[in-house]
Amino acid sequence: MPTIRQYLTPYNHNKGRRGQAIKYIVVHYTAGSMRAYPAALRNCKFFASANRNASAHYFIDEGDTIYQSVLDEDTAWSVGAKKYVHLECRNYNSISIEVCSDGMFSEKEIVNLRWLVKKLQKKYGIPDDHVIRHFDVTGKSCPAYYVDGKRWHQLRERIFSNVSEKLDWQHKDGNTYLYIDGKLYKGERLVNAGDHVTRQFFDLKDGHLLKGKPFTEVKIYVDEWGAHHEVLVD
Numbered sequence: 001m002p003t004i005r006q007y008l009t010p011y012n013h014n015k016g017r018r019g020q021a022i023k024y025i026v027v028h029y030t031a032g033s034m035r036a037y038p039a040a041l042r043n044c045k046f047f048a049s050a051n052r053n054a055s056a057h058y059f060i061d062e063g064d065t066i067y068q069s070v071l072d073e074d075t076a077w078s079v080g081a082k083k084y085v086h087l088e089c090r091n092y093n094s095i096s097i098e099v100c101s102d103g104m105f106s107e108k109e110i111v112n113l114r115w116l117v118k119k120l121q122k123k124y125g126i127p128d129d130h131v132i133r134h135f136d137v138t139g140k141s142c143p144a145y146y147v148d149g150k151r152w153h154q155l156r157e158r159i160f161s162n163v164s165e166k167l168d169w170q171h172k173d174g175n176t177y178l179y180i181d182g183k184l185y186k187g188e189r190l191v192n193a194g195d196h197v198t199r200q201f202f203d204l205k206d207g208h209l210l211k212g213k214p215f216t217e218v219k220i221y222v223d224e225w226g227a228h229h230e231v232l233v234d
């Protein structure tokens with residue numbers, strides 16, 4: 001389970017929320033260069049060290065610590081714009097979460113995001129349809145990879161599914177398995193098939209295979225000249 005640590009910025013936020021309730025959770029990505037772990041802390045330090053004309057409440061990366069830059073009770077400068085696409089969501093009634101990523105969120109980032117979103121939803125009584133993208137508020141391409149409706153839908157399924165946040169990678173006999181909540185979720189295993197070795201990938205959710213395909217196989221073999229080959233098998 002992730003931990004939340006505060007590294008608050010003295011800049012770029014407003015005290016309080018004009019007496020308004022928190023109604024929305026807005027998901028962003030940082031793009032830019034500060035993506036590698038410990039990106040969440042580095043981003044917090046960046047925003048706390050000078051006037052950046054922007055801010056966000058939380059930063060998520062690959063680690064187990066989520067960093068908070070602006071208190072929930074205060075207004076971050078995250079979704080302000082001259083023109084809005086969204087009728088109601090504004091800085092003063094939303095909490096902004098930045099995922100330190102330049103594109104597709106990693107498995108760990110999604111697990112952290114889901115944990116934080118669920119926690120905030122429960123705390124402030126925010127319904128699923130009020131968990132939105134920066135894109136939905138202003139039309140900005142943020143988070144860029146999830147501006148695509150299908151990808152956003154898939155991410156939302158991960159966030160709102162009942163799969164718990166317990167993430168456990170296990171390494172056995174050269175194989176790697178990912179368990180979520182004790183269930184096998186994703187894996188990679190090597191199968192000896194006579195003259196070659198086959199690598200099989202699993203992609204499971206709630207015990208069911210994702211994408212309707214049982215395995216993507218990679219045949220691995222060494223040819224007579226000693227060259228290493230990997231062949232994808234549908």
Ligand SMILES: [Zn+2]
Pocket residue numbers: 027028029078134140142143
């Ligand atoms: Zn954004």
